[in-house]
Amino acid sequence: MDTATVQQIHHQLVRILRRGGRPAELITYTPEFIDLVWPAEVGMPRQTLHDRAIHTHRLLTAAVAALDKPHSEATGIMLCLWPGTLALTLDQRRERAARLFGVQPGTFRRPAHEGHLLLNLSLEIYLRVRDRHDRRRTHPTAEHGGVI
Numbered sequence: 001m002d003t004a005t006v007q008q009i010h011h012q013l014v015r016i017l018r019r020g021g022r023p024a025e026l027i028t029y030t031p032e033f034i035d036l037v038w039p040a041e042v043g044m045p046r047q048t049l050h051d052r053a054i055h056t057h058r059l060l061t062a063a064v065a066a067l068d069k070p071h072s073e074a075t076g077i078m079l080c081l082w083p084g085t086l087a088l089t090l091d092q093r094r095e096r097a098a099r100l101f102g103v104q105p106g107t108f109r110r111p112a113h114e115g116h117l118l119l120n121l122s123l124e125i126y127l128r129v130r131d132r133h134d135r136r137r138t139h140p141t142a143e144h145g146g147v148i
Contacts, residue, residue: 004036004129010122012036013079017090017118020080021060023053037129063124067117070100075117 012033019029026034027049037059038052047055064075074097076082085093091105098108108114
Protein backbone atom coordinates (compact mmCIF):
# COMPACT_ATOMS: atom_id res chain seq x y z
CA MET A 1 0.00 0.00 0.00
CA ASP A 2 1.30 3.45 -0.88
CA THR A 3 1.16 6.25 1.62
CA ALA A 4 -1.02 9.27 1.10
CA THR A 5 0.48 12.37 -0.51
CA VAL A 6 0.56 15.80 1.08
CA GLN A 7 -1.71 17.08 -1.70
CA GLN A 8 -4.31 14.36 -1.07
CA ILE A 9 -4.28 15.08 2.64
CA HIS A 10 -4.55 18.84 2.06
CA HIS A 11 -7.50 18.35 -0.30
CA GLN A 12 -9.33 16.29 2.30
CA LEU A 13 -8.58 18.81 5.08
CA VAL A 14 -10.19 21.55 2.99
CA ARG A 15 -13.29 19.33 2.81
CA ILE A 16 -13.18 18.62 6.56
CA LEU A 17 -13.29 22.36 7.29
CA ARG A 18 -16.96 22.42 6.31
CA ARG A 19 -18.24 19.88 8.88
CA GLY A 20 -15.38 19.12 11.24
CA GLY A 21 -12.99 16.33 12.07
CA ARG A 22 -14.73 14.41 14.83
CA PRO A 23 -15.37 10.70 14.18
CA ALA A 24 -19.08 10.98 13.30
CA GLU A 25 -18.43 13.87 10.92
CA LEU A 26 -15.54 12.03 9.29
CA ILE A 27 -17.73 8.96 8.73
CA THR A 28 -20.65 10.98 7.40
CA TYR A 29 -18.99 13.66 5.30
CA THR A 30 -15.37 12.68 4.56
CA PRO A 31 -14.95 8.89 4.73
CA GLU A 32 -12.29 9.29 2.01
CA PHE A 33 -10.06 10.94 4.60
CA ILE A 34 -10.41 7.89 6.85
CA ASP A 35 -9.47 5.60 3.96
CA LEU A 36 -6.54 7.86 3.12
CA VAL A 37 -4.90 8.11 6.54
CA TRP A 38 -6.14 4.92 8.26
CA PRO A 39 -6.96 2.43 5.51
CA ALA A 40 -8.29 -1.05 6.13
CA GLU A 41 -5.28 -3.33 6.03
CA VAL A 42 -5.17 -6.72 4.35
CA GLY A 43 -4.12 -9.46 6.72
CA MET A 44 -4.72 -7.38 9.83
CA PRO A 45 -7.57 -7.93 12.26
CA ARG A 46 -10.61 -6.36 10.67
CA GLN A 47 -11.38 -2.87 11.88
CA THR A 48 -14.76 -1.36 11.26
CA LEU A 49 -15.19 2.05 9.70
CA HIS A 50 -16.07 3.28 13.19
CA ASP A 51 -12.80 1.96 14.63
CA ARG A 52 -10.82 3.55 11.82
CA ALA A 53 -12.72 6.86 12.23
CA ILE A 54 -11.72 6.95 15.89
CA HIS A 55 -8.08 6.22 15.01
CA THR A 56 -8.21 8.89 12.29
CA HIS A 57 -9.65 11.43 14.73
CA ARG A 58 -6.90 10.63 17.24
CA LEU A 59 -4.23 11.00 14.55
CA LEU A 60 -5.76 14.31 13.42
CA THR A 61 -5.99 15.65 16.99
CA ALA A 62 -2.41 14.62 17.77
CA ALA A 63 -1.15 16.25 14.56
CA VAL A 64 -2.98 19.48 15.43
CA ALA A 65 -1.60 19.42 18.98
CA ALA A 66 1.94 19.07 17.57
CA LEU A 67 1.68 22.47 15.86
CA ASP A 68 3.00 25.55 17.65
CA LYS A 69 0.56 27.89 19.38
CA PRO A 70 -1.48 29.77 18.25
CA HIS A 71 -1.46 27.59 15.11
CA SER A 72 -2.63 24.52 17.02
CA GLU A 73 -5.45 26.41 18.73
CA ALA A 74 -6.65 28.00 15.50
CA THR A 75 -6.50 24.74 13.57
CA GLY A 76 -8.38 22.88 16.31
CA ILE A 77 -11.09 25.54 16.19
CA MET A 78 -11.29 25.39 12.41
CA LEU A 79 -11.65 21.60 12.38
CA CYS A 80 -14.17 21.51 15.29
CA LEU A 81 -11.80 19.45 17.40
CA TRP A 82 -12.12 21.53 20.55
CA PRO A 83 -15.15 21.60 22.86
CA GLY A 84 -17.76 24.18 21.92
CA THR A 85 -16.80 24.37 18.24
CA LEU A 86 -18.96 21.71 16.59
CA ALA A 87 -22.11 23.83 16.58
CA LEU A 88 -20.33 26.84 15.09
CA THR A 89 -20.53 27.69 11.41
CA LEU A 90 -17.33 27.82 9.38
CA ASP A 91 -17.57 31.63 9.35
CA GLN A 92 -17.85 31.70 13.16
CA ARG A 93 -14.88 29.37 13.50
CA ARG A 94 -12.85 31.54 11.12
CA GLU A 95 -13.74 34.57 13.21
CA ARG A 96 -12.50 32.88 16.41
CA ALA A 97 -9.33 31.63 14.74
CA ALA A 98 -8.66 35.07 13.20
CA ARG A 99 -8.77 36.66 16.66
CA LEU A 100 -5.86 34.46 17.74
CA PHE A 101 -3.75 36.10 15.03
CA GLY A 102 -5.17 39.60 15.47
CA VAL A 103 -6.56 39.75 11.93
CA GLN A 104 -9.97 40.04 10.31
CA PRO A 105 -11.73 36.80 9.22
CA GLY A 106 -11.36 37.76 5.55
CA THR A 107 -7.63 38.20 6.01
CA PHE A 108 -7.39 34.96 7.97
CA ARG A 109 -9.02 33.05 5.12
CA ARG A 110 -6.17 33.93 2.74
CA PRO A 111 -3.33 31.51 1.98
CA ALA A 112 -0.94 33.28 4.37
CA HIS A 113 -3.07 32.22 7.35
CA GLU A 114 -5.66 29.49 6.76
CA GLY A 115 -3.77 28.04 3.81
CA HIS A 116 -0.53 27.99 5.78
CA LEU A 117 -2.24 26.28 8.74
CA LEU A 118 -3.67 23.56 6.50
CA LEU A 119 -0.36 23.02 4.71
CA ASN A 120 1.52 22.64 7.99
CA LEU A 121 -1.14 20.23 9.25
CA SER A 122 -1.03 18.28 5.97
CA LEU A 123 2.71 17.85 6.37
CA GLU A 124 2.37 16.76 10.00
CA ILE A 125 -0.30 14.19 9.09
CA TYR A 126 1.77 13.01 6.12
CA LEU A 127 4.74 12.43 8.42
CA ARG A 128 2.61 10.42 10.85
CA VAL A 129 0.95 8.34 8.11
CA ARG A 130 4.28 7.68 6.40
CA ASP A 131 5.95 6.67 9.67
CA ARG A 132 3.06 4.37 10.54
CA HIS A 133 3.21 2.81 7.07
CA ASP A 134 6.99 2.36 7.28
CA ARG A 135 6.71 0.69 10.71
CA ARG A 136 4.08 -1.71 9.34
CA ARG A 137 6.35 -2.62 6.42
CA THR A 138 9.38 -3.31 8.60
CA HIS A 139 7.64 -5.41 11.27
CA PRO A 140 7.38 -9.10 10.40
CA THR A 141 3.93 -10.67 10.54
CA ALA A 142 2.96 -14.03 11.98
CA GLU A 143 2.26 -15.42 8.52
CA HIS A 144 5.88 -14.70 7.52
CA GLY A 145 7.31 -16.41 10.56
CA GLY A 146 7.71 -13.34 12.74
CA VAL A 147 6.06 -12.27 15.94
CA ILE A 148 3.46 -9.53 16.03
